[in-house]
Amino acid sequence: MSEVVKKPVKITETILRDAHQSLIATRMTTEQMLPIVDKMDKIGYHAVECWGGATFDASLRFLKEDPWERLRKLRDGFKNTKLQMLFRGQNILGYRHYADDVVEYFVQKSIANGIDIIRIFDCLNDIRNLECAVKAAVKEKGHAQVALSYTLGEAYTLDYWMDIAKRIEDMGAHSICIKDMAGLLVPAKATELVQALKSATSLPIDLHTHYTSGVASMTYMKAVEAGCDIIDTAMSPLAMGTSQPATEVMVEAFKDTPYDTGLDLNKLSEIADYFTPIREEALKSGLLNPKVLGVNVKTLMYQVPGGMLSNLLSQLKDQGAEDKYREVLEEVPRVRKDFGEPPLVTPSSQIVGTQAVLNVLMGERYKVATKESKALLRGEYGQTVKPMNPDVIKKCIGDEKRITCRPADLIENELDKIEAEMSQWKEQDEDVLSYALFPQVAVDFFKYREAQKSKVDPAVADTDNKAYPV
């Protein structure tokens, strides 16, 4: 018998970032993470995703934790495992475009505090919005991974993905991630897409998906058979539903095949045992809603993320217009087309969704356009894959100036100004970046931190509830 070529698939563990962000509102604390870090470090994961995304905001805002301190503690514990963060291109982890000097400084500090792999994406797949972060990561000797926001639509042909993959390779990125935040990638399409990307570039391919529509584990199987190098999974207590496929399950599924991960189920099981009470507690308290654990095939029918569907419904309920749900669902793809067919991911999903609701409720399309729709139409988020509808541009922003350059080209360096604004709170360099991203939330946290230290006024600093009544 001919020797079967072994090609172990690598596993990136997401339980410390995407899994708890997807299932329990990003509420896992550093204290909950640290006791299990040593065991996780001995598994042999390709990487552990543990920072960035919504964790930064949630740490400061809800947990009253310094995210930088969390990163240093995780780095201290993970002696043999690469740490990965999620980074939203020129938005970093915030909600606007930042100047290049802030982006560069954030990358530098992330790597200095312990990040190995920076996964960088943009909601429009406008690679100009990725360039600054990628170059900074390369300069700091980090691993720069570019994540393509996966979506469906006329513009998103295999040629499109192959072309963008080549441009990413040329940019100097070290790997490519297919980021399927909505769980739209079905198994047969995964085969085609992975094969196409492997033929277009020599970069390792990582596949990231969510179980929302129910096909995720099959999609991983097909992707790996087609040559995918890395898959993102979450330990079973926080897997499936709107999170990733379960780590142990994928390990067992590939066991004794050419793609055998080599990871030890017994060791993984001890880690699962650690997280199981956290799952059960979250179910009991309601933090983990069993609804997000089910399958939502409507995401495949309407090709929109599950979260967007529930947002639309709740917007309509607020207006007493639930009967318009189907009409709005039909309006969403039309608005998306008018807006140049962007992927539907934060923030484009909210912009398209809200505009679709307005178009239906007003009884006239684009009678009212939101501030964000106007900004998108002016080009302020970057370039969309297809041209926008000129009639819609005209109706929404009239003759206002539109930009075609990289949005950040119009933003002057701002680090010095930001540092000057917040200098009274600064205890470490990184505080400047916390403030840059979330000024109000960061200041609240700085005040809380100070109160904790002095403990001068226990009536003001309510440490038990981790709430500081400012």
Next chain:
Amino acid sequence: MSEVVKKPVKITETILRDAHQSLIATRMTTEQMLPIVDKMDKIGYHAVECWGGATFDASLRFLKEDPWERLRKLRDGFKNTKLQMLFRGQNILGYRHYADDVVEYFVQKSIANGIDIIRIFDCLNDIRNLECAVKAAVKEKGHAQVALSYTLGEAYTLDYWMDIAKRIEDMGAHSICIKDMAGLLVPAKATELVQALKSATSLPIDLHTHYTSGVASMTYMKAVEAGCDIIDTAMSPLAMGTSQPATEVMVEAFKDTPYDTGLDLNKLSEIADYFTPIREEALKSGLLNPKVLGVNVKTLMYQVPGGMLSNLLSQLKDQGAEDKYREVLEEVPRVRKDFGEPPLVTPSSQIVGTQAVLNVLMGERYKVATKESKALLRGEYGQTVKPMNPDVIKKCIGDEKRITCRPADLIENELDKIEAEMSQWKEQDEDVLSYALFPQVAVDFFKYREAQKSKVDPAVADTDNKAYPV
């Protein structure tokens, strides 16, 4: 390009039987089923499993419904779709071996009342226990499907499965089901097993599994690629966890492949919308415990069904001996070996599990043997795949007589006797069979039925709670 050969996979829908049995304690009522039957009938399912298994007992015992009446109503609604039931060989739907005349009469009445496909299995895969039911189904012009209880172990080689498949074909069965009640069949093994069965017989192969260990959808994918003809799925509101993979998900996963089911996602979605409130209500009331919706990879580690693991733990808790859990888990495969390596499915899973607990707690193996262990050792359940341990036989039953014949050969025809016993309650022929299987429960139901009709004493017949205080 060469034409791809189309081979649509067929779908057996389980939401009216296994799905609610697995997730909500078999509590779906006929009233909950009937409004959606017409839509389900138009889907194009290969079959709808809707009767047998635990539904018969649960209808009589908890729902105070006549199971035969349910079957007739379903038959009335499903004008174009085959109806399937699950039938436990010589146990029928009950907990002991019955005489052949009862088995034959039950098969006859099941088919007369509307069943098309009878899925027949035995917990030891002793095909002598299947023969009577298979022959009766063939005689009544029903479709006789034999289900092999899938398990792992030394004895269960591909040769074993191929040999038993041939014997089933020779017996006159019309199709074979691989019944993986514990979710032990991993994708790569499904490929091997299905290929082996397809090479051994020309019968259609149906795969039935549960999502318990998390691999089920991938296992279906691999099985179908290997030639599996039919897969069992459940509509998404009662899918996954300890139930089957979701129907809509598998339909989408195979879409635009050679295995495309051709089923319409939009129509399926309307059915899902009907069952979603039933799921939500069950979550709210606690009938559906979110625990059974998660992944339990321990079933793969210990190769025992998930339900057995929780039973063992609760038996130990009752004895204040939770610390012995691991020891018991290690004793289970040893007891199983002593007992001839049976599959672990009702009732063999309970027999092996309870004996393992006793062996550990007593501090001496087989110091005490349960009544059921002794019966198994005497051959009263049938023949095991491997010989039993002679030392264990000696220690447990000494020189008591063991049987090697088909257990039912020792049971005289009993239908007349049973009918005589219950004649005062008989309103339809089928009542005799209800009484044969569950004498006490059936009598309680007959009394309830009578009280409902006369409504003479509302204080005794509490119709709202469907409880009759006898």
